[in-house]
Amino acid sequence: MITAAPVQQRENYLNSSYGLKSWLLTKDHKRIALLYFATITVFFFIGGIFATMIRLELATPESDLVSAETYNKLFTMHGVIMVFFFLVPSIPATLGNFFLPIMIGARDLAFPRINLLSWYLLIIGGALAFFAMFAGGVDTGWTFYTPYSTSYSNTWVIATALGIFVAGFSSILTGLNFIVTVHRMRAPGMTWFRMPLFVWAHYATALLQVLGTPVLAVTLVLVFCERLLHIGIFDPALGGDPVLFQHLFWFYSHPAVYIMVLPGMGVINELISTFSRKPIYGYGFVAASSLALAVIGFLVWGHHLFVSTQSVYAGMVFSFLSYFVAIPSAIKVFNWTATLYKGSISFETPMLYAFGFIGLFTIGGLTGLFLASLGFDVHVTDTYFVIAHFHYVMVGGTIMAYMGGLHYWWPKMTGRMYPDGWAKLSAGITFLGFNLTFFPQFILGYLGMPRRYAAYPPEFQVLHVLSSAGASILAIGYLLPAIYFAWSLKYGPIAGANPWGATGLEWKIPSPPPTHNFDEIPIVTHEAYDYSSVEAEVA
Amino acid sequence: MGSLSFIPEQASNFAVEVDYLYLFLVAVTVFFTVGIFAAIFYFAIRYRRRSETEIPEATHTGMALEIAWSVIPFGITMVMFGWGASIFFKESRPPDNASQIYIVAKQWMWKLQHPEGQREINELHIPVGRPVKFTMTSEDVIHSFFIPAFRTKQDVVPGRYSTVWLTPTKTGKYHLFCAEYCGTKHSGMIGWVYVMEPNEYQEWLNGGASMGSMAEKGGKLFDDLACSNCHKQDGSGRCPSLVGLYRKHVQLADGRVITADEAYLRESILQPDAKVVAGFQPLMPTFQGLVNEEGVVQLIEYIKSLSPKPGTGPAPVNISTPAGEFKPIPQGAAQPAPGTSVPRGR
Numbered sequence: 001m002i003t004a005a006p007v008q009q010r011e012n013y014l015n016s017s018y019g020l021k022s023w024l025l026t027k028d029h030k031r032i033a034l035l036y037f038a039t040i041t042v043f044f045f046i047g048g049i050f051a052t053m054i055r056l057e058l059a060t061p062e063s064d065l066v067s068a069e070t071y072n073k074l075f076t077m078h079g080v081i082m083v084f085f086f087l088v089p090s091i092p093a094t095l096g097n098f099f100l101p102i103m104i105g106a107r108d109l110a111f112p113r114i115n116l117l118s119w120y121l122l123i124i125g126g127a128l129a130f131f132a133m134f135a136g137g138v139d140t141g142w143t144f145y146t147p148y149s150t151s152y153s154n155t156w157v158i159a160t161a162l163g164i165f166v167a168g169f170s171s172i173l174t175g176l177n178f179i180v181t182v183h184r185m186r187a188p189g190m191t192w193f194r195m196p197l198f199v200w201a202h203y204a205t206a207l208l209q210v211l212g213t214p215v216l217a218v219t220l221v222l223v224f225c226e227r228l229l230h231i232g233i234f235d236p237a238l239g240g241d242p243v244l245f246q247h248l249f250w251f252y253s254h255p256a257v258y259i260m261v262l263p264g265m266g267v268i269n270e271l272i273s274t275f276s277r278k279p280i281y282g283y284g285f286v287a288a289s290s291l292a293l294a295v296i297g298f299l300v301w302g303h304h305l306f307v308s309t310q311s312v313y314a315g316m317v318f319s320f321l322s323y324f325v326a327i328p329s330a331i332k333v334f335n336w337t338a339t340l341y342k343g344s345i346s347f348e349t350p351m352l353y354a355f356g357f358i359g360l361f362t363i364g365g366l367t368g369l370f371l372a373s374l375g376f377d378v379h380v381t382d383t384y385f386v387i388a389h390f391h392y393v394m395v396g397g398t399i400m401a402y403m404g405g406l407h408y409w410w411p412k413m414t415g416r417m418y419p420d421g422w423a424k425l426s427a428g429i430t431f432l433g434f435n436l437t438f439f440p441q442f443i444l445g446y447l448g449m450p451r452r453y454a455a456y457p458p459e460f461q462v463l464h465v466l467s468s469a470g471a472s473i474l475a476i477g478y479l480l481p482a483i484y485f486a487w488s489l490k491y492g493p494i495a496g497a498n499p500w501g502a503t504g505l506e507w508k509i510p511s512p513p514p515t516h517n518f519d520e521i522p523i524v525t526h527e528a529y530d531y532s533s534v535e536a537e538v539a
Numbered sequence: 540m541g542s543l544s545f546i547p548e549q550a551s552n553f554a555v556e557v558d559y560l561y562l563f564l565v566a567v568t569v570f571f572t573v574g575i576f577a578a579i580f581y582f583a584i585r586y587r588r589r590s591e592t593e594i595p596e597a598t599h600t601g602m603a604l605e606i607a608w609s610v611i612p613f614g615i616t617m618v619m620f621g622w623g624a625s626i627f628f629k630e631s632r633p634p635d636n637a638s639q640i641y642i643v644a645k646q647w648m649w650k651l652q653h654p655e656g657q658r659e660i661n662e663l664h665i666p667v668g669r670p671v672k673f674t675m676t677s678e679d680v681i682h683s684f685f686i687p688a689f690r691t692k693q694d695v696v697p698g699r700y701s702t703v704w705l706t707p708t709k710t711g712k713y714h715l716f717c718a719e720y721c722g723t724k725h726s727g728m729i730g731w732v733y734v735m736e737p738n739e740y741q742e743w744l745n746g747g748a749s750m751g752s753m754a755e756k757g758g759k760l761f762d763d764l765a766c767s768n769c770h771k772q773d774g775s776g777r778c779p780s781l782v783g784l785y786r787k788h789v790q791l792a793d794g795r796v797i798t799a800d801e802a803y804l805r806e807s808i809l810q811p812d813a814k815v816v817a818g819f820q821p822l823m824p825t826f827q828g829l830v831n832e833e834g835v836v837q838l839i840e841y842i843k844s845l846s847p848k849p850g851t852g853p854a855p856v857n858i859s860t861p862a863g864e865f866k867p868i869p870q871g872a873a874q875p876a877p878g879t880s881v882p883r884g885r
Contacts, residue, residue, distance in 0.1 A: 063726070068723055068724060068725075068726060068727070069723050072720075072722075072723060072725070139722070139723070140720075141720045145680075145681060145719070145720070147679075147680055147681075147697065148680040148681070148720070148721065148722060151680075152646075152679060152680050152722060153722070235697075236696075236697045236698025236699070237697070237698075241698075242681055242696055242697065242698070243696065276586070276595075277588075277593070277594060277595055278595055278597060278598065279597050281598060281600060282600045282605050283600070284600070285600070285605050306627070307683065307692050307693050307694050308694050308696070309693075309694055309696050309699060309701045312627065312628065312631040315627060316624050316627070316628075319620055319623060319624060319627075320620055320624075323613065323616040323617065323619070323620050324613075326612055326613060326616045327609050327612070327613050330608060330609065330612045330613075331605070331608070331609055333575060334575075334608045335605075337575055337578050337579055337582070338598070338604070340578075340579065340582035340583060340586060341582055341586070341598065342586055342595055342596070342598060343582070343586050343595050344586065344587075344588045344589075344593045344594070344595045345582065345583050345586050345587050345588055346587070346588040347583070347587075355579060355583070358575065358579065359572075359575075359576060359579075362571065362572055362575050362576075363568070363572060366567070366568040366571060366572065367568065369564065369567070369568075369616055369619055370561075370564045370568075372616075372619070372620070372623075373560065373564065373619045373620065373622065373623030374623040374624050374626065374627030375553075375556065375557055375560055375622065375623040375624070375625070375626025375627045375630070376557060376560050376561060376564065376623055376626075377623070378557075378626075378627065378630065378690065378691065378692050378693075379557050379687070379690040379691075379692065381692060381718075382683060382685070382692070382718040382719060383718065443545060446545075446546075446547065446561070447544070447545075447547045447687065448547050448685070448687025448688075448714060448716065450685060450716045450717070450718045450726075451718075451720075452720040452725060452726070453725065453726035454725075454726045455726045455727070456726065457714065457729075501591075531594050531595075531597075532594055
């Protein structure tokens, strides 16, 4: 570890003011990041409780622990909370909010008040969703397919969808803030191609948030119109078209996959580079691949509709276009692997998560190729194969990256180090538990187990039990960090300014950073990931 | 129950094709996953940090390498695309000699009708070795017709017909699932498919106390709903004669020419104003609410039975198969050569 001057009582963003008001009315992007962090941690564990109950119910073929009605609400609320209230805000709103301005040498985001507003919007949206949950829940699935959601479900569809609608504006405003910040607030010398790849990934994500989320908002308004006012839009009994909903929904929700996973890829760049002390191989290609994913992400929504009665030719076009996603994804994985070549690789906790990410994202990405292949998709769509695939990308990808990023920047955010042994152990447990939970689901899906089934034929039980057993291991992998992170806040050893010997402007300021980040706006003279210059400065 | 198997039963003409595609996809995945894992492990151990102060030299990006690992994987994915698309295309083109089964899905059951008149709920009996086409609609929400052993799945959407076809290749009992979430008892919307030897199937067809074929029931509905008052067979009514209409080209009042398929017939019964035949007034009232989806398919079978053209299905009216003898196909198959060329023309 590289030593730095002791920083104990220096003024920083955490001790510059005290009291609830100083947090709830803060305009400091770092404090807002922590508000988000606390909020989405709560959402994550609530979504996790739903997941636990789902896996407990599925340990036996019969619907015995909970009724089918309750089961349907559990998987719906698990999906709604995890997608809209955890994964979408996860990395951008916490790590992105905290580090994007610092990484480009800015003192805050371009619109600090809008940043705070976007947190309040997430809180309001979350409150609406919570209200719906406690009032009786919702049972449409997180996809809200019509006409079930508009004309048939007797649950709290409107309250839940309204919550998502409001939270969507939080996402739009965060994206807007990032775009303007990256364009206008870069420090002198911080050219576009000197930006860390974390920033590039967030820039691409922000474009998706700003361009995609309004379509979701419009779609939900149409659902309100049909459900409340009986205006026929989606329900054929009212003269509507039910498949229209699926087009609109996936026009947002497919790009949303990249909203969730691109920031994770951004984190992985930082981790791989730091712990192999090498610039990311093919920097330009990796940066461009983030933008390519953002663009292609808007052209492939129809691959969710191969069996929906969409035309055969539309199916072929969407299948063809979907394979273009493979190019930027492959570029990222190959370049990360190549970065390790002749590096100086150390196995700190964040690097273990990065390795886990590459492994799981590789499997998640490659199984996406299965689903894009029309003839195969017909068999496995709406089965556990799809569930396994998107959990490999969202949980194996995004959450591994999020955990890796938290372990990487925790000393910077809090000024404290967590216990290394426990952290490595929980990284291992998470990887093991994840694979045991979700790998059997690929086989289940191929064998024909449909998703969203409260009860299932007994021949599927062996694989379901394996999956439930894996889930309990995975739960430990998530609970342990919650405990030792909390512990480290008070008892963790003091971390220096740059405990990993990393490049990047965030490691040139003290830990935790002062409220205004930089006493003097830095002048950038090097490319990103220039390790020779770091060494010179530290020495 | 159940030994753990890794390949579901293969019981349709598509099953083997899909499984070969699957094995190819698995092989590609294993190749790349093992390759990437091996490279990471090797690099991680070979280049592990040996001193805290070492700074490795930066490697320059090789343009050729970047292009190679973009283009080669993309080439492989194009094989996946072409292979998958060709199976999908085949799945979308039912052969002309496929027998027809109608399915009406509702929360939470499958209602099936055979043209011969047999009706089933959550059970489906079909003969092995003969192509069968399912024409499906829903009375309420979206469902999805999924038989894993056949590797087929098709959403069943209210307000429209969707179709799926296959040839069962192996006798046995297979799961039928609803694959699109449809409400509280979604996981109870399941059933069994029985693929039978042709003679057993014929016995089964004869066994049920048949209330007449679908076309006969449709004919009765046609009279009960007073359709026959206007749609006279000799064309003397106020509305067009329906004889020979099925699969024929129809000139519409707005100038379009469409093919009179099941979807058109259904629409014309429920929304008569949508596509008015050229030379006729939009006089027909809607039958929405007067006839349910099962009645609509019976009417359609009746209209099809008015077609003089053979070879367009199981020839519903003249299924006067001699008892015991299973010979429904040759009747239709005897004439398809002159028959099929006409309705297929553009």
